[in-house]
Amino acid sequence: MNYGIDAYRGLISRITKEYSSALVAKIRKLVEYLGNTVKIMDFCGTHEWTITHYGIRTLVPNEVELIAGPGCPVCITPAYYVDQLIKLSLEGIEVLTYGDAIRLPASVGHTPRSLLEAKASGGNVRIVYSFMDAVKYAKSKSNDMVFFAIGFETTMPSVASVILKGKVPKNLSILTAYRYTPPIVKHLLTEVKAVQLDGIIAPGHVSAVIGASSWEFIPKEYGVPTVVAGFEAIDVLAAIESILEMKVKGEAKLVNEYSRVVRWEGNKLAKRAISEVFEVRDAYWRGIGFVKGSGGFFKDKFKDHDAVRQYGLRDPPSDLSREIVPGCRCHEVVLGLCKPIHCPLFMKICRPNSPYGPCMVSIEGTCRIWAEHPEALMLKEVKSISATLKSLDNRLST
Numbered sequence: 496m497n498y499g500i501d502a503y504r505g506l507i508s509r510i511t512k513e514y515s516s517a518l519v520a521k522i523r524k525l526v527e528y529l530g531n532t533v534k535i536m537d538f539c540g541t542h543e544w545t546i547t548h549y550g551i552r553t554l555v556p557n558e559v560e561l562i563a564g565p566g567c568p569v570c571i572t573p574a575y576y577v578d579q580l581i582k583l584s585l586e587g588i589e590v591l592t593y594g595d596a597i598r599l600p601a602s603v604g605h606t607p608r609s610l611l612e613a614k615a616s617g618g619n620v621r622i623v624y625s626f627m628d629a630v631k632y633a634k635s636k637s638n639d640m641v642f643f644a645i646g647f648e649t650t651m652p653s654v655a656s657v658i659l660k661g662k663v664p665k666n667l668s669i670l671t672a673y674r675y676t677p678p679i680v681k682h683l684l685t686e687v688k689a690v691q692l693d694g695i696i697a698p699g700h701v702s703a704v705i706g707a708s709s710w711e712f713i714p715k716e717y718g719v720p721t722v723v724a725g726f727e728a729i730d731v732l733a734a735i736e737s738i739l740e741m742k743v744k745g746e747a748k749l750v751n752e753y754s755r756v757v758r759w760e761g762n763k764l765a766k767r768a769i770s771e772v773f774e775v776r777d778a779y780w781r782g783i784g785f786v787k788g789s790g791g792f793f794k795d796k797f798k799d800h801d802a803v804r805q806y807g808l809r810d811p812p813s814d815l816s817r818e819i820v821p822g823c824r825c826h827e828v829v830l831g832l833c834k835p836i837h838c839p840l841f842m843k844i845c846r847p848n849s850p851y852g853p854c855m856v857s858i859e860g861t862c863r864i865w866a867e868h869p870e871a872l873m874l875k876e877v878k879s880i881s882a883t884l885k886s887l888d889n890r891l892s893t
Contacts, residue, residue, distance in 0.1 A: 511729055514729060515728065515729050515732055518729070518732040518733060518735075518736050519554050519555070519732065521736050522555055522556070522559065522732070522735055522736050522739060523555075523556055525736070525739035525740060525742075525743055526555075526556045526558045526559060526739065527556075528743055529558070529739065529742060529743060531558065532558045532559075532560060533558060533559050533560065533693045533694065533738070533739060533742060534560045534562055534690075534691065534692050534693050534694075535559065535560070535561055535562065535692070535693060535694040535695070535696060535735060535738055536561075536562045536563075536564045536683075536690075536692050536694070536695050536696065536831055537561060537562070537563060537564060537566075537696045537731070538564040538565070538566040538676070538680070538695060538696060538697055538698050539564075539566035539696075539697075539698035539699065539700065539701070539726075539859075540563075540566045540567040540570075540857070540858075540859025540860065540861070540864070541566075541698075541699075541700070541726050541859060542566070542696055542698070542699075542724065542726065542731060543563040543564075543566075543859075543861055543864055544858070544859070544864050545726050545727070545728055545730075545731050546561055546731055547864050547865060547868045548864075548868060549728040549731075550870065551728060551731055551732065551735075553870075554732075555735060559735065559739075561735075562690070562692070562831040563828065563829075563831065563834075563861040563864075564683070564695075564829065564830075564831055565679050565683070565780070565783075565829040565830060566647075566676070566698050566701075566859070567829065567854065567857055567859040567860045567861065568645050568646045568647050568650075568672075568674065568857075568859075569595050569596055569599060569645060569853065569856055569857035569859065569860065570781070570825060570829055570853045570854045570856070570857060570859070570860045570861075571674065571679075571780040571781045571782075571783065571829060571853075572596070572599060572645050572672045572781060572853070573672070573779050573780070573781050573811065573815075573818060574599075574600060574601050574602040574603075574605075574781060574817070574818050574853075575602060575809070575810075575811060575812050575815070575818070576643070576670060576672050576810075577599050577600070577601040577602075577605075577609065577610065578601050578602050578605050579670075579806075579808045579809070580592075580610060580641065580643055580670065581601060581605070581607055581609075581610060581613040581618065583641060583806060584610065584613050584614070584618035584619045584620050585613060585616070585617065585618045585619075587619055587638075588619065588639050588640065588641055588806070589619040589620070589621060589636075589638055589639070589640040589641070590610060590618070590619065590620045590621070590640070590641050590643060591621050591622075591623045591629045591632065591633075591640055591641065591642045591643065591667075592610055592620065592621075592622060592623070592642075592643040593622070593623070593624075593643070593645065594622050594624075595856055595857040595858065596610070596643055596645050596856075597609065597610045597611045597614070597620065597622055598610075598611050598850055598856050599853060599856050600820060600850065600851070600852065600853060600856075602817035602818060603817040603818075603819070603820055603821065604817060605817070610643075623642070625653065626642060626644070626650075626653045626654050626657060627653070627657065629642045629667065630657060630662060630663060630664065630667065633663075633664045633666055633667035634664050636666065637666060638666060639666050639668075640666060640667045640668070641667075641668050641669070641670055641802045641806070642654075642667060642668070642669045642670070642802075643670055643672070644669050644670060644671045644672060644673060645672045645673075646672075646673060646674075647673070647674055647675070647676050647698075647701050648675060648676060648701050648704045648705050648769065649700045649701050649703075649704055650673075651673050651704075651765075651768075651769045651773065651791055652704065652762075652764075652765035652768050652769055654669060654671075654772070655768035655769050655771065655772040655773065656765075656768045658772055658797060658800055659768055659771060659772065663800060665799075668799075668800055668801065668802040668805045668806075669793075669800050669801065669802055670802040670803065670808070671773070671791060671792060671793060671801075671803075673773065673790065673791035673792075674778060674780065674786075674789050674790060674791070675775065675788070675789050675790070675791060676698065676701050676705075677705075677709050677710070677712070678786050678787060678788050678789035679780065679783075679786055679789055680695070680710075680713065681712070681787075682783075682786045682787070682789075683830060683831075684713070684717045684719070687830050687831075687832070689832055690830060690831045690832060692719055692831075693719070693720070693738070693742060694719060694720045694721070694722070694735075694738035694739075694741075694742070695710075695713055695719055695720075695721045695722075696721075696722055696724050696731065696734045696735075696738075697710045697713075697721055697722065697723045697724070698723075699723060699724055699725050699726055699730075699753045699756065699757060702723045702751075702753065702757045702761070703753075703756050703757050703758075703761070703762060704761055704762050704765045704766065704769075705761045705766065706757070706758060706759055706760045706761025706762075706766075707723045707749065707751040707753075707757050707758070707759050707761075708749075708759050708760060708761070709761070710723060710749055711749050713749070714747035714748050714749050715747075717747075718747045719747060720737075720738045720741035720742065720746070720747050720748060720750075721738075721747075721748075721749050721750070722734040722737045722738055722749075722750045722751075722752050723749070723750070723751045723752060723753050723757050724752045724753055725752065725753040725755070725756065730752060730753065733752050734750075734752050737750050737752065769791070771794075772793065772794060772797055773791035773792060773793065773794065774791075774792055774793075774794045775788050775789075775790070775791065776788070776790050776792050777789065777790065778790025778791075778792075779811045779815065779818075781818055781819075781825075781826065781853060782818055782819045782825060782826025782829075783826055783829070783830065792810075820851060820852050822838075822839055822840050823838065823840055823845070823851060823852035824837065824838040824839075824840075824852075825838075825852040825853050825854040825855075825860075825862065828854050828861050828862060829854065829861070834865075835854070835861055835862040835865040835866070836865070838852070838862070840852065841862060841865075841866070842866055845862070846866060847863055847866050847867060850863075
């Protein structure tokens with residue numbers, strides 16, 4: 496008997512196919528029993544990529560509406576951070592940034608329009624792959640640098656742990672644009688009345704840090720079934736099936752589908768590092784506004800690492816009127832108020848190779864994901880063709 500890697504892959508493929516087919520069949524039965532539309536938000540950008548890439552919207556019934564949420568940190572990073580970093584780079588301070596954030600649009604009317612354009616204009620900007628990459632590079636140089644720290648709880652420990660170990664060189668300061676995820680979900684469920692959700696697929700990567708328990712408030716306080724899910728297509732299907740089953744039973748619970756990675760209490764070491772270095776304050780989300788208790792800012796004892804204090808930056812500045820690009824609907828897309836195709840700029844002046852709005856910048860941005868998967872733009876046509884082919888197949892088989 497062949498126990499090689501090809502045989503193993505074949506076995507996993509068959510199991511996955513059978514299990515996913517069973518899940519889709521169960522989903523259809525549950526929807527038929529419910530008899531109404533069910534709106535489920537996939538919070539994380541990687542979940543949206545999985546849903547779109549694998550065509551999950553074409554597999555589930557029309558009554559299951561999958562809505563992308565605010566789980567793209569680049570998409571919600573305020574433009575005023577970009578403005579101030581551009582200024583620093585043109586003054587000779589070296590700005591270290593991730594490859595997607597280098598294209599993040601600055602405020603309306605600001606020139607240059609991004610760190611990439613600033614670099615082209617002589618600004619001192621360099622792409623790094625991680626904070627440790629930035630630390631290593633800074634140690635090899637003597638000039639002053641600023642690291643642009645974007646992200647949710649997933650990336651915060653990578654900075655906090657290095658600071659606590661005292662391994663950050665003195666010539667490297669950090670501009671933190673960190674945001675906490677549970678507060679934006681609370682904001683969504685309480686302040687955004689136009690979005691009525693029947694279920695939430697909670698982010699797996701973030702939950703690996705903060706723990707599945709961090710989402711318990713959703714079913715308890717808002718009565719919305721919630722599933723922490725992994726990022727394989729089968730994970731997402733299992734999450735949808737679980738939410739629908741809770742709806743049928745009239746229950747609202749928290750389910751950890753991603754138990755192979757996510758613990759109930761999360762990563763205690765990572766959480767401790769975050770809480771030691773950062774304090775929680777109200778923070779601005781691009782185009783959305785201030786969200787209570789959603790920002791991670793340096794505590795006073797770590798002020799020497801804080802670029803805001805070191806360079807006299809404003810966080811936030813007094814004028815936030817230029818955060819939303821005219822015509823751009825990214826701030827509505829991330830809240831589930833509209834789809835990318837409803838934006839008048841989508842795939843016109845706003846494309847992956849020339850992003851006009853922030854949701855087209857990152858691979859986790861909903862607009863970018865839809866733009867790179869054109870079948871998502873033809874969802875109704877794809878479903879119609881699928882239904883026709885299925886009907887034809889049934890006639891031929893009989």
